[in-house]
Structures are given as C-alpha cells and as structure tokens.
Amino acid sequence: MSKNRKxxxxxxxxxMFITKGxxxxxxxxxxxxxxxxxxxxxxxxxxKDEVLDLxxxxxxxxxxxxxxxxxEMQIPIEQKLIGIITSLRPSIDEKNIAxxxxxxxxxxxxxxxxxxxxxxxxxxxxxxxxxxxxxxxFNCNNIEERIKLLLIMSNELFDNNNYxxxxxEVFVDTTExxxxxxxxxxxxxxxxxxxxxxx
Amino acid sequence: MSKNRKxxxxxxxxxMFITKGxxxxxxxxxxxxxxxxxxxxxxxxxxKDEVLDLxxxxxxxxxxxxxxxxxEMQIPIEQKLIGIITSLRPSIDEKNIAxxxxxxxxxxxxxxxxxxxxxxxxxxxxxxxxxxxxxxxFNCNNIEERIKLLLIMSNELFDNNNYxxxxxEVFVDTTExxxxxxxxxxxxxxxxxxxxxxx
DNA sequence: ATTAGAAAAACCGACTAACAGTCTGTATGA
DNA sequence: TCATACAGACTGTTAGTCGGTTTTTCTAAT
Numbered sequence: 001m002s003k004n005r006k007x008x009x010x011x012x013x014x015x016m017f018i019t020k021g022x023x024x025x026x027x028x029x030x031x032x033x034x035x036x037x038x039x040x041x042x043x044x045x046x047x048k049d050e051v052l053d054l055x056x057x058x059x060x061x062x063x064x065x066x067x068x069x070x071x072e073m074q075i076p077i078e079q080k081l082i083g084i085i086t087s088l089r090p091s092i093d094e095k096n097i098a099x100x101x102x103x104x105x106x107x108x109x110x111x112x113x114x115x116x117x118x119x120x121x122x123x124x125x126x127x128x129x130x131x132x133x134x135x136x137x138f139n140c141n142n143i144e145e146r147i148k149l150l151l152i153m154s155n156e157l158f159d160n161n162n163y164x165x166x167x168x169e170v171f172v173d174t175t176e177x178x179x180x181x182x183x184x185x186x187x188x189x190x191x192x193x194x195x196x197x198x199x
Numbered sequence: 200m201s202k203n204r205k206x207x208x209x210x211x212x213x214x215m216f217i218t219k220g221x222x223x224x225x226x227x228x229x230x231x232x233x234x235x236x237x238x239x240x241x242x243x244x245x246x247k248d249e250v251l252d253l254x255x256x257x258x259x260x261x262x263x264x265x266x267x268x269x270x271e272m273q274i275p276i277e278q279k280l281i282g283i284i285t286s287l288r289p290s291i292d293e294k295n296i297a298x299x300x301x302x303x304x305x306x307x308x309x310x311x312x313x314x315x316x317x318x319x320x321x322x323x324x325x326x327x328x329x330x331x332x333x334x335x336x337f338n339c340n341n342i343e344e345r346i347k348l349l350l351i352m353s354n355e356l357f358d359n360n361n362y363x364x365x366x367x368e369v370f371v372d373t374t375e376x377x378x379x380x381x382x383x384x385x386x387x388x389x390x391x392x393x394x395x396x397x398x
Numbered sequence: 399a400t401t402a403g404a405a406a407a408a409c410c411g412a413c414t415a416a417c418a419g420t421c422t423g424t425a426t427g428a
Numbered sequence: 429t430c431a432t433a434c435a436g437a438c439t440g441t442t443a444g445t446c447g448g449t450t451t452t453t454c455t456a457a458t
Contacts, residue, residue, distance in 0.1 A: 005433085027418060037435040038419080044433095048418065111306045145369040152355040153348055170344040170377070177376040178369070204408085226443060236410040237444080243408095247443065 006044045009034055014055045018096055022052055023105040052109060059097070060116045063088050067124055077132040078186050081179075084128065085154050088121050102160045114155045122147045129179065139180030146178055205243045208233055213254045217295055221251055222304040251308060258296070259315045262287050266323055276331040277385050280378075283327065284353050287320050301359045313354045321346050328378065338379030345377055 012034050016025040027048055031041050045051050067087035070080045090097040101110045125147045132138035140146055157163055157171060172186050211233050215224040226247055230240050244250050266286035269279045289296040300309045324346045331337035339345055356362055356370060371385050 026416075028416085039421085039423095039436065040434050042419070046419095107307045107310045111310065142365045142369045145363070145365045146373075148366070149352055149356070149369060149373060153351060156351045156355065157348070164344070166341045166344045167347075170341050170348060174345075174348060174373065174377045178373045225441080227441090238411070238446085238448095239409050241444065242410095245444095 005036075005040075009036075009041070009044060010051065010054055010058065013051050014058065017052070017055060017106075017109065018100045021100060021103050021105040022109045052112065056109065056112050056116055059113065060120050063090075063117070064120050064124065066091075067121070071124070071127060077128060077135065077137050078181065079188070080128050081125065081132070082186060082188070084121070084124055085150070088117055088151070089154065089158055098159055098161065110159075114159075117155060118148060118151045121151050125150070132179070132181075137181060137185075140178065149178065150175060204235075204239075208235075208240070208243060209250065209253055209257065212250050213257065216251070216254060216305075216308065217299045220299060220302050220304040221308045251311065255308065255311050255315055258312065259319050262289075262316070263319050263323065265290075266320070270323070270326060276327060276334060276336050277380065278387070279327050280324065280331070281385060281387070283320070283323055284349070287316055287350070288353065288357055297358055297360065309358075313358075316354065317347060317350045320350050324349070331378070331380075336380060336384075339377065348377065349374060 009030070013025070013030055016030060016033065020029075027038070027041060030051075031038055034041075045054075067084045070083040070087065073080065073083075075083075090101070100106055101113055122144060126143060129138055129140075129143050129147065133140070133143075153171060153174070157167055175181075176183060176186050208229070212224070212229055215229060215232065219228075226237070226240060229250075230237055233240075244253075266283045269282040269286065272279065272282075274282075289300070299305055300312055321343060325342060328337055328339075328342050328346065332339070332342075352370060352373070356366055374380075375382060375385050
C-alpha cells in the first residue's frame, strides 16, 4: 500500500490543483479528500510545494511521452517539429489544465510547468533539428539556444487562450526564419494550432 | 499627509519586496517598518496584492521613462530599438531587482512585472519599428505581434542572469530576421547586453 | 473673524480564520 | 524488535476584519 498511497495522494492533489487551483487547495482539504491524517501526508511529502513539483513532473512526463511518438513517425521533419511543440502544450482534452495554468491563483504552478517543459522539451527537439540540418531542410547554428527561444515563445504565446491568427502567423514566420527553413514550409502550423487550441 | 503616507508606504513595501522578496515580506513587517497600525495599512490598500500591483506599476513606469528617451535621440533606428529593449530590463544599479525577480519566492512578482512590461513596452516599440519600416531599415507585417514575441524573448532570456554569449547571438539573429533587418545590423547588441548584465 | 460643533478622513490595535508544518505518539508487519 | 506507516492535536504565522478613537476639514451662527 505504500507506493500506491503516495501515487494516490499525488492523483488527488493533481485533480484538486487543476480544478481548484494550487493556491486555493489546502493540505487540509487534500487529506480530507484522501481520508488520511496530517501526519500521513507529511510522512510522504516534505511540503505542499514538493507535491506541486511531483505533480508537474508527472504532467510533463505524460506530455513528453505523447510528443516522443513524433520522432519515429514517417512524416516531414517540419511536421515532426511542430507536432512535438504542439504536443508539449496541454491538449484539447486537457483544456482544464490550460485554464488552470492560466489562472491568477496558479502563477507558481504555471511557472514551474513552463520551466520544466523547456527543460524536457529541449532534449526531444534537438534530435529533430539535427536531423533537419543533416537533410538540408534546416540551416542554423546554436541549436539548443534556438530551441529554448522557440519553447519560450510557444509557452508564453499559446498557453493562455488569448492568441490571434496573427500571433500564429508571426510565430510560424519566426520559427521558419530562426531555423533557416524555407519560407512557407511550416504554414500548416496554423491549422494545427488553431484546431488544437481554438476548436 | 494623506498622499504622502500612501506613497511612503509604497516605497517601504518596494524596498522590502526587493530585499526580502514579496512572499517573505508580511504586512505586519511592513507596518512595523512604517510605524503604523494594521488598520491604517488596510485603510490605504485593499490587500497585500494590491500593494504589489502598485509597486510594480511604479517600477515599470520608471523604466518606461528611461526607455522613452531613446525615441528622440539622433541615433540609428537599430540602436533606438535595442536601447529601449535593454532599458526596459532592470539596469545595472537595479541588479537587486533582477535578483529579486528571479528568486523562487518571487514568482508572482516576476510574472506581474513581465506582463506589465510587455503591455507598456509595446506602445513604445511600435513607434520605432514604424519609423524603421518607413526608412526601409525594417521590413515586416504584424508589428504588434512581433513586438510581443520580442519582449517575451527578452523577458524570459535576460532577466535571470544565466544567459550565455550564444543566447545573445541567437537573440540578435532572431530579432534581425523577424523584423526584416539586414544581417549583422544589430550585432552591437552583444556589447550592450553583455555590458549591461554581466559587467 | 471666531468658534462651536458636525461630518468626514485618518488612524488604531485586538481579534478572527485559515493555513503549512510539527510533534508525540500508536498500530502493524517483517 | 525494529522499521515502516499512520494518527491527530498542537503551534506559529499570516492576511484580513471590525468597532472604536483621534484628527482634520467643513459649516454656520455669533
């Protein structure tokens, strides 16, 4: 029951953080929901903050698993790249996550999520971009730094649901240019992101 | 003494937020420092959060005033643009601000600062970029969206003191490309930012 | 012009409720 | 018997409240 209990607590915490927000979820509420005592909670975790970190790690890990599938797929490099970037953002059926992250009481959660995403996403994207450079589709140096910027833009632009068609247009244009891809080669992003987020 | 008192309280709060961090500064500590009672504090402000908002507004307003001076200066457009962007970030003698913003206990403050900065900075930069387009130095559409991306990158990249030469190189390259400036026309950024932040 | 007195603005500090985290245990299984 | 797993009363700190007091400002009658 030990590993199970910890995981069970994390799942309860996750659900409550998403539905109520991190700041608005007290440890007392979590243990009431889990029907355990305070001492038990602090037997498994050092702090509420540690729970947040673990919850976010789980969230990102799931996104990474989905995103990873694009690497082996038999599709154009550009589509792999964009597939990964969009997969790293909360998907349609995780719309409540996007809403939660963007809530004013979840600033801390949001920040930790984005930081971790950039960290994990960079490793994935590096493979793709190197492949693209080898095939002559991309042309750029300082790959990791460019990926970081790419993920920063994606994070800040697309995780509030307040972006416009023009935002996507500029993001596509900038992505093409900063990777040295040919103009228009990533135009399909617009459909993907538009469909994924606004649909 | 009424307007003065409010301003005095904001200045005390500002100093304490910067030196101790927002989360680590309690209202009790602020009123002790100001030598007033709790009721007085809440006579002037609705919440601790409102104080944070007001403090940040003041901070950004000061940065905007400095940045605005570049508009009238007789220097190349590229230098105006970069001058403004770098002015919007905490300057050398405000290094403690940068440190505070990046502290783990100041996530909320940091986020509000960046959001407000993008809001205020966009208006300033728009003038410059239009001027650049008119003079044939820049060449791009969707100006406001590009500015937003530019400020997002600048914010996320440069306000922790953890960026490298390569980060600057990529930022310069991306900025040139996304505004349609000629290659190398903004190379001087490296010195500016490097000197400003790492010196 | 002076002043009583009413009204509004500025201020006080004890109080509450909610919270994260602690501590001293007890039960249970190897 | 020893470590793992759990319990729940307790503490200290916090943001925010509330009923009351002082100080200032305005009004009006002398």
